[in-house]
Amino acid sequence: MSTRDKIMDVALNMFSERGYEAVSIRDICGEVGIKESTLYYHFKNKKDILDSLIEKFRSHIDGLLAHVDEITDKPAQKKGKNVDPSVQIVDSYMIDSYLFDPFCNLMLRLMMIEQFHNEELRELYEKTLFTDPYEIQMNIYKRLASAGMMPEEDVEWVVKESHSYMTMLTFKYLLNGDLTDKRKKAYCKEVHEYMTRRFKA
Amino acid sequence: MSTRDKIMDVALNMFSERGYEAVSIRDICGEVGIKESTLYYHFKNKKDILDSLIEKFRSHIDGLLAHVDEITDKPAQKKGKNVDPSVQIVDSYMIDSYLFDPFCNLMLRLMMIEQFHNEELRELYEKTLFTDPYEIQMNIYKRLASAGMMPEEDVEWVVKESHSYMTMLTFKYLLNGDLTDKRKKAYCKEVHEYMTRRFKA
DNA sequence: AAATCTCTCTAACAATCGTTAGAGAGGTCT
DNA sequence: AGACCTCTCTAACGATTGTTAGAGAGATTT
Numbered sequence: 001m002s003t004r005d006k007i008m009d010v011a012l013n014m015f016s017e018r019g020y021e022a023v024s025i026r027d028i029c030g031e032v033g034i035k036e037s038t039l040y041y042h043f044k045n046k047k048d049i050l051d052s053l054i055e056k057f058r059s060h061i062d063g064l065l066a067h068v069d070e071i072t073d074k075p076a077q078k079k080g081k082n083v084d085p086s087v088q089i090v091d092s093y094m095i096d097s098y099l100f101d102p103f104c105n106l107m108l109r110l111m112m113i114e115q116f117h118n119e120e121l122r123e124l125y126e127k128t129l130f131t132d133p134y135e136i137q138m139n140i141y142k143r144l145a146s147a148g149m150m151p152e153e154d155v156e157w158v159v160k161e162s163h164s165y166m167t168m169l170t171f172k173y174l175l176n177g178d179l180t181d182k183r184k185k186a187y188c189k190e191v192h193e194y195m196t197r198r199f200k201a
Numbered sequence: 202m203s204t205r206d207k208i209m210d211v212a213l214n215m216f217s218e219r220g221y222e223a224v225s226i227r228d229i230c231g232e233v234g235i236k237e238s239t240l241y242y243h244f245k246n247k248k249d250i251l252d253s254l255i256e257k258f259r260s261h262i263d264g265l266l267a268h269v270d271e272i273t274d275k276p277a278q279k280k281g282k283n284v285d286p287s288v289q290i291v292d293s294y295m296i297d298s299y300l301f302d303p304f305c306n307l308m309l310r311l312m313m314i315e316q317f318h319n320e321e322l323r324e325l326y327e328k329t330l331f332t333d334p335y336e337i338q339m340n341i342y343k344r345l346a347s348a349g350m351m352p353e354e355d356v357e358w359v360v361k362e363s364h365s366y367m368t369m370l371t372f373k374y375l376l377n378g379d380l381t382d383k384r385k386k387a388y389c390k391e392v393h394e395y396m397t398r399r400f401k402a
Numbered sequence: 403a404a405a406t407c408t409c410t411c412t413a414a415c416a417a418t419c420g421t422t423a424g425a426g427a428g429g430t431c432t
Numbered sequence: 433a434g435a436c437c438t439c440t441c442t443a444a445c446g447a448t449t450g451t452t453a454g455a456g457a458g459a460t461t462t
Contacts (some may be wrong), residue, residue, distance in 0.1 A: 412455080416450100
């Protein structure tokens with residue numbers, strides 16, 4: 001890993017735990033194992049580290065959304081009595097590549113901390129935790145309705161319900177304390193319970 | 202308001218927006234209009250301000266919970282076709298005296314920020330945003346089931362659903378950006394929509 | 403009147419903050 | 433060989449950090 005990447009990695013870990021302002025350049029350099037002036041060769045100032053992290057996150061998210069769009073653009077198909085598998089594909093993909101992904105998870109924590117006094121991060125926070133997931137779920141369930149798997153008028157209500165459930169679980173298990181295997185398992189267990197309960201009715 | 206109270210008020214406003222470490226003693230003193238040494242007459246150090254805020258919040262919460270227990274200790278009664286009004290009483294009381302209360306709301310924001318590197322605040326955060334509200338809702342719906350207003354086996358599922366909905370709305374509208382009247386209204390509107398949809402079925 | 407208590411001030415302390423100038427080592431080009 | 437580029441270092445800058453000693457003003461108690 002390049003020095004620049006090491007700096008970003010260490011900085012994100014510290015920023016997401018203690019907040020941007022509370023972490024000093026010397027804290028980061030000490031952990032990376034370089035002198036302060038070396039850091040200033042790679043970044044023009046402290047803010048530049050934060051901006052680079054945000055930029056990296058934005059392009060990461062753009063990639064995820066493009067991939068999800070690819071799946072949900074085709075109309076849903078009925079396979080026997082079962083729901084189209086793309087629902088599960090999207091869900092498990094979003095969990096692996098987004099909520100459980102170490103980089104994304106730490107970025108979400110950073111946004112949670114900084115959103116109260118950084119308007120740019122507030123908008124990104126609202127988009128990635130509330131707006132985008134809601135839209136993704138909306139697209140999925142609209143496809144199911146178009147394929148005749150559920151009544152059109154149920155879509156909004158079902159989406160609001162499942163979206164709120166997922167969001168609550170995210171805050172409770174994935175954005176609370178360290179992201180341990182125990183918390184990941186508890187999250188998966190509750191998601192699974194919710195899914196089986198919802199799709200049996 | 203006493204100097205001590207003014208310090209705590211200003212400190213909470215700053216801590217909840219920028220985080221504990223990012224706020225300096227001089228920031229607080231400048232806003233209150235005192236010299237740094239005066240602050241140290243009222244608090245033994247910076248940490249003591251935070252501890253005092255936590256202590257104040259704990260006793261505030263204890264008062265709220267005691268009041269809610271008083272209401273939900275008596276068994277629910279059927280008034281014609283309507284649900285026992287204590288459900289609405291508890292809900293609107295919790296909104297006014299907790300989620301919309303300026304002190305509590307700022308404390309929730311502070312806990313959101315500090316939970317990642319302060320174990321005491323992490324536990325308080327989990328308790329006040331997840332554990333306690335879940336238990337309160339559980340008590341309410343168990344009473345309704347005992348009074349024959351809904352099947353016993355539906356209770357857990359209904360509580361999980363409504364609790365997750367309320368929690369998501371809290372994060373989306375009340376712990377996101379400034380607590381403006383606009384956001385409060387949006388919150389109330391969605392709560393009302395959820396309630397009417399739930400209780401019509 | 404003297405002593406004590408309550409509260410705020412001036413002034414300073416060592417430590418840490420973000421940032422910079424400039425030197426040097428190692429590799430690649432002309 | 434000399435010039436240049438990439439990367440890291442030493443050493444320091446002024447500003448800000450949390451905290452403290454000690455004086456003084458005003459009210460209350462002895």
